[in-house]
Amino acid sequence: MVERRPLATFLAHLVLILGIVVVAFPIWVTFVASTHHAKDIMTAPIPLWPGTQLIENYRTLLFDGLINPIAGGVPLWRMMTNSFIMAMIIALGKIFVSFIAAFAIVYFRFPFRMAVFWIIFMTLMLPVEVRIVPTFKVVADLGLLNSYAGLTIPLIASATATFLFRQFFLTVPDELAEAARIDGAGPVKFMKDILLPLSRTNLAALFVIMFTFGWNQYLWPLLMTTDRQYLTVVMGIQRMINVADTDPQWPLVMAAVILAMLPPVAVVLLMQRWFIKGLVETEK
């Protein structure tokens, strides 16, 4: 800072700590609730210090699931696996499809190149939420309901990733492509052996964002899957909370919330540097 103002610096720390406490407090309460016995979470005030049921609750949830009519019987590991498969296919699929499309748009001249570019741009303007019913119908007609293909393929087109790669390819020196061509490398070899390694940071940044995007999908899996076998963990939680006539089994539901947050939060925190870069750059 430009001047020394100990009081202002102190205030800054104070505001930040307060901010962190407010942001993290719900997680603490949730975690604490997930370590108690159901009967301790029946009356207010609920405890604010972890209990003794941590291992027991998480074990029950992961391997047996909840006993309730709509989400019942599906162990959480199953939902976590579904979420993981969905997130990985979406993230890797988006990156792959966008990478090759951006390569074609930047490194080739072909008829309707700009038209292709604009069609890809249009996907930005058509989020699932505005075309729910007809998209559902298309997927149903293709027989993709209740399948991993139906869960992931419609989400794989990505304008943001294509734009990010395009921007990046435009900054790669032309000499590289020329040198590769003189040395006899074809376009596919150039893409694989030169462009791909150069794009490492962009790939990592996009992976973090797309993995989080995929893991956190809600509306789409909600429409796509009626079979419990394909429940994802984010949808599963909704079913655990909204039970008719009885109280939700709060400790187990809260354990599910913690487990549902863990993978995307871990990815974001472990890859924080790339994540922030990716976030700021994809939105440019």
Added chain:
Amino acid sequence: MEKRAVFRSSWLPLALVTPQLIITFVFFVWPASQALYQSVLLEDPFGLKSQFVWFDNFTALFRNRDYLESFNRTAVFSLLVAGFAMGLALLLAVMADRIIKGATGYKTMLVWPYAVAPAVAGALWVFMFNPRIGIVAYVMHSIGYDWNHQIRGQDAFALITIAAVWKQISYNFVFFLAGLQAIPRSLIEAAAIDGAGPAKRFWTIVFPLLSPTTFFLLVVNIVYAFFDTFGIVHATTSGGPAKATEILVYKVFNDGFIGLDLGASAAQSVILMFIVIVLTVVQFRYIERKVSY
């Protein structure tokens, strides 16, 4: 900007863009055109007969009190979410920008809610505010406010707003901090030498220079509040009580899938599509020009 060095092949580029184009056509363009088409049809509930009705579905919507109320509610909701999420994030970012020691630690502790799914954020807050056992509801009861979002509409509305704001702060924080760190130190130092205090420096230098970021975030936050909050509403209040939290996206889903009113649902989709297109165009035009002083 164009490349000088290009490869030559007639089939390869087309093969490379094909996957992206097929997905876009099948799952984006075609359904969107279907929504447009259905929005001018009146279909009976069994899908046996349909009749071309011009813009009747739209005029019916704008005469429908439920729809207008939902529209109004969504507007209020998105302004509240954008306002609070951006205001709090800006405050935190300005503070984090001041600090040299430990800045990374603070940043780490503030970015992670980005990764939490909206529906999961809803679950967190619905537990905090549960009228019987929730910790926040408990505190409110003890200070005399009888919080109950299962019965009182305004409480339910506050609940989804809080959950939506909580989740969005981290995103805005990342962008504001990046924006603040891009402001040249020399400008602020010059102002300090001229005798401007921190508050004056903020309002006359930092805030105006941050306006591209602010504007960009405003659009993103409105889009977020309009569309991405579906998970929060569906997982916590299901639009209730008495439609107090039925935002537009929830209504499209509800009318189309539960109510099976395809014409009305399609007309609502078309209106939402229009809103997204306007927001996207505004955002891109503005960002291309970049505000400069």
